[in-house]
Amino acid sequence: MVESCDASVLLDNKDGIESEKNSPRSFGMRNFGPIDRIKEALEKECPQTVSCADIVALSAREGTVLLGGPYVEMKTGRRDSKVSFLDQVESSIPNFNDSMPVVLSRFNSVGLDDEATVALLGAHSVGRVHCLNIVGRLYPTVDPTLNPTRAAYLKKRCPTPEPDPKKVQYSRTDLLTPAVLDNLYYKNILRGEGLLTIDAELATDNRTAAFVEKMAADNDYFHQQFARALLILSEINPLTGHQGEIRKKCRFVNQD
Numbered sequence: 001m002v003e004s005c006d007a008s009v010l011l012d013n014k015d016g017i018e019s020e021k022n023s024p025r026s027f028g029m030r031n032f033g034p035i036d037r038i039k040e041a042l043e044k045e046c047p048q049t050v051s052c053a054d055i056v057a058l059s060a061r062e063g064t065v066l067l068g069g070p071y072v073e074m075k076t077g078r079r080d081s082k083v084s085f086l087d088q089v090e091s092s093i094p095n096f097n098d099s100m101p102v103v104l105s106r107f108n109s110v111g112l113d114d115e116a117t118v119a120l121l122g123a124h125s126v127g128r129v130h131c132l133n134i135v136g137r138l139y140p141t142v143d144p145t146l147n148p149t150r151a152a153y154l155k156k157r158c159p160t161p162e163p164d165p166k167k168v169q170y171s172r173t174d175l176l177t178p179a180v181l182d183n184l185y186y187k188n189i190l191r192g193e194g195l196l197t198i199d200a201e202l203a204t205d206n207r208t209a210a211f212v213e214k215m216a217a218d219n220d221y222f223h224q225q226f227a228r229a230l231l232i233l234s235e236i237n238p239l240t241g242h243q244g245e246i247r248k249k250c251r252f253v254n255q256d
């Protein structure tokens, strides 16, 4: 979403590069080690042949399968950016409290139609949300669109309006299948159990509600749409030909 699928997010601070990881919008991104290890193995086998951008895209593909989602046939050949786009992160990556119209127009502008956007948000069927991103819907008063049973549970997980930064406080997005990319997310949001504003609005907005109903009713249909949308996402504005480079290490641009 930031400029293109060019691995700019992987660059660390060095020689004038200010990492996109420094943006508050990158909150929660972690575990970059496996990408380094994949790159090291590839450099041993075929030096400067497989870009970090391809590693990111194909890792998303493999992660999707490992989580019980669909297999997405993806092209390769993306090249890596030589710059980072720290100043574009906030305008490109949606915020925890963004509303549906803002998110739809942002996603539409990179070729993701409304149905594809609904399907991609199904990624919230896995993982967690930290209290920092939830407390606004719990305190001082509980958001009336939030299911009361779920709200009571969330208040236990996040007992104070200002989460203690030293404690890692979070809730799983989907309590029953947190490590399966399935359509339980859509069933949950129809019951008022969406954690983020965007999850809650997805079930009620008149541009998205009908897709939510269909995905909640049919896991295969969700998987088909997720596969279609992930493919679009993986092909946004790639660097090709002589643009960019094939990095030797994903955290740094090449020195030569």
Ligand code: HEM
Pocket (backbone or CB within 6 Å): 027, 028, 094, 095, 096, 097, 098, 103, 120, 121, 123, 124, 126, 127, 128, 129, 130, 131, 133, 196, 198
């Ligand atoms: C469209 C608007 C979106 C918003 C506003 C949004 C926002 C967020 C927020 C605030 C979190 C919690 C971060 C934390 O507290 O640690 C989160 C988690 C997550 N999001 Fe999104 N997201 C959006 C779309 C997407 C899309 C399109 C995908 C992938 C296709 C995605 C995948 C995930 C995943 C996998 C997690 C769990 C991460 C973890 O367990 O650490 N999200 N999202």
Ligand SMILES: [Ca+2]
Pocket (backbone or CB within 6 Å): 125, 126, 174, 176, 177, 178, 179, 180, 181, 182, 183, 184, 185
């Ligand atoms: Ca799930």
